[in-house]
Amino acid sequence: MLLHELTASKVRERITKREVTAQEVVEELLEWINLKEPLIKTYLCLDEDGALSKAKEIDEKLSNGNKVGLLAGVPIAIKDNMCTAGVKTTCASKILENFIPPYDAFVVKRIKDEDAIIIGKTNLDEFAMGSSTENSAFQITRNPWDIDCIPGGSSGGSAAAVSADMAFMALGSDTGGSVRQPASFCGDVGLKPTYGRVSRYGLIAFASSLDQIGPITKDVLDTALLLQVISGHDNFDSTCAALDVPNYISDIDRLDDVLKIGVPREFFGEGLNTEIKSALMDALKIYEANGAKLVDLSLPHCEYAVATYYIIATAEASSNLARYDGVRYGHRSRLSSDSNIVDMYSQTRAEGFGNEVKRRILLGNYALSTGYYEAYYLKASKVRNLIKNDFEDAFKKVDCIICPTCPTPAFKIGERVTEPLEMYLSDIYTIPANLAGIPGISIPCGFTSAGLPIGMQILGKYFDERKLLKMAKLFENETDFHLKRPKLNQQV
Ligand code: GLN
Numbered sequence: 001m002l003l004h005e006l007t008a009s010k011v012r013e014r015i016t017k018r019e020v021t022a023q024e025v026v027e028e029l030l031e032w033i034n035l036k037e038p039l040i041k042t043y044l045c046l047d048e049d050g051a052l053s054k055a056k057e058i059d060e061k062l063s064n065g066n067k068v069g070l071l072a073g074v075p076i077a078i079k080d081n082m083c084t085a086g087v088k089t090t091c092a093s094k095i096l097e098n099f100i101p102p103y104d105a106f107v108v109k110r111i112k113d114e115d116a117i118i119i120g121k122t123n124l125d126e127f128a129m130g131s132s133t134e135n136s137a138f139q140i141t142r143n144p145w146d147i148d149c150i151p152g153g154s155s156g157g158s159a160a161a162v163s164a165d166m167a168f169m170a171l172g173s174d175t176g177g178s179v180r181q182p183a184s185f186c187g188d189v190g191l192k193p194t195y196g197r198v199s200r201y202g203l204i205a206f207a208s209s210l211d212q213i214g215p216i217t218k219d220v221l222d223t224a225l226l227l228q229v230i231s232g233h234d235n236f237d238s239t240c241a242a243l244d245v246p247n248y249i250s251d252i253d254r255l256d257d258v259l260k261i262g263v264p265r266e267f268f269g270e271g272l273n274t275e276i277k278s279a280l281m282d283a284l285k286i287y288e289a290n291g292a293k294l295v296d297l298s299l300p301h302c303e304y305a306v307a308t309y310y311i312i313a314t315a316e317a318s319s320n321l322a323r324y325d326g327v328r329y330g331h332r333s334r335l336s337s338d339s340n341i342v343d344m345y346s347q348t349r350a351e352g353f354g355n356e357v358k359r360r361i362l363l364g365n366y367a368l369s370t371g372y373y374e375a376y377y378l379k380a381s382k383v384r385n386l387i388k389n390d391f392e393d394a395f396k397k398v399d400c401i402i403c404p405t406c407p408t409p410a411f412k413i414g415e416r417v418t419e420p421l422e423m424y425l426s427d428i429y430t431i432p433a434n435l436a437g438i439p440g441i442s443i444p445c446g447f448t449s450a451g452l453p454i455g456m457q458i459l460g461k462y463f464d465e466r467k468l469l470k471m472a473k474l475f476e477n478e479t480d481f482h483l484k485r486p487k488l489n490q491q492v
Pocket of ligand 1: 004129174175178313
């Protein structure tokens, strides 16, 4: 196996056993990236010098016999909406095209403290608004399994980088499915933690009551490892829970109790691709064969989840994005230099934001405006509570819920760009977890006849990530879907 093909845990093991140096790993990876990047376009920026100098630092620590961190020498890709001190952070938006943050996001600091190597910043839909990464202001990322298809979004760059072996692991953010959906389209493991499990300090805000950062990796063990590193309390994010972080890695292969798995009717009905449905049915049989009991469930209000999400997320986005005014951050319109300040604001925003971001700002401002607030925002908040209650009721009966991650496999580039509603529907199964705040993981569970990966989603109780990881690991131990790689990974 070539170095870049290893999982993060394996490459760390080889580095710490001194079978290979961190520098060799980075050099080999960069060579591979340079070969494949022109085709896939996952990165908005590569930090070659930074990565090499960090690698040398770790090799030195090891040769001096010093202790090294949980991610020693592992090259990691970061979605470009998380701040990296001294390295451009653009959110794939023209408005932040030249923004260099003076500080690291909490998660970035944590992974650096554990001796990881940040290899680059990955492409996304502008401000994480989208499901295909086609809303990036800079480039279109392709799906390594079929380069005519999108990799999913909005963390499409991170998901494609992991599946093309162009990063050992990656961070994404998930507001309505942006970690799980691209992970499922690219054959990766992706986890959205419970709201409050991971600090969002330094994550450029999209919708603050929904945003969470999560790992995208090649297998479940690596997701456990990265979650371990990024979880925990942070005084700089008041929504971050002051709860102890359990050990996600120990006992990951042990599931003691007979589990009850909820199978929600509403997620297996109309609109679900038949190949995905049958892959899920086969997966459920594997759990049954391992002693799990399947329980038929109803989550009646999830039918309103997409509509609810597009009120709440756009309302919060319109407020969060008000800060981009040409004064404090990023782009300022040149056309406006001798006109008044209001012209400067509007010209700057007209030039800096792309169409989808503008659409969301308009929708959000409308939903919050006088006279409409009660009819839209308030109503959506009430429906959100009903969705939360659906899950709370369900978790009185079952330990976790299994459903598809997405209703279809990856679609073709360009296919949905003119159909925003169709694009929004690709998140129909992922959005409910964000609205309820519960954790969810997507793992590979099969392939379509066209060879595209299929993702299975496991949803759990608040802060029960440990169980999700164990459930996911059990499935991985019984199957080999996670070991399959895109054909493109073999072509040199
Ligand atoms: N696709 C959804 C949206 O466009 C979710 C995005 C996300 O999770 N960041 O809002």
